[in-house]
Amino acid sequence: MEWETRVLEKGRVTIPNELRDRLNLKKGDKIKFSLEGGVIRLIIPKLEEDVVERTKGALKGIEPELTPEELEEAFLTAVASKIKAEEEA
Secondary structure, eight states: OOOOOOBOGGGOBOOOHHHHHHHTOOTTOOOEEEEETTEEEEEOGGGSOOHHHHHTTTTTTOOOSSOHHHHHHHHHHHHHHHHHHHHHO
C-alpha cells in the first residue's frame, strides 16, 4: 500500500490518518527515519521492541517437565530406536 503527502514548512510531513491508525500512532510518539539507497524508511521504535524484552518473565514459575538428564536420556533412547529400526529395515 502507498500513501502520498506533501512536505510542509520547516520540512514537516503529515502521516496520513489511515497509516497512523494502522500503526496506532498517537500524538507525542517518537518515530525515526532512515535513508537507504534513495528510499526513506519510517521506523516506529515502539513496534521494534526486542521480542526477548516483551516476553521476559512470561514463563516465570513454569517448571520444565523433564530434567536435563531426563531430556538427554529420552533423546538418546529415541536416536537408538531410530538406528535400530533402520538396521532392521
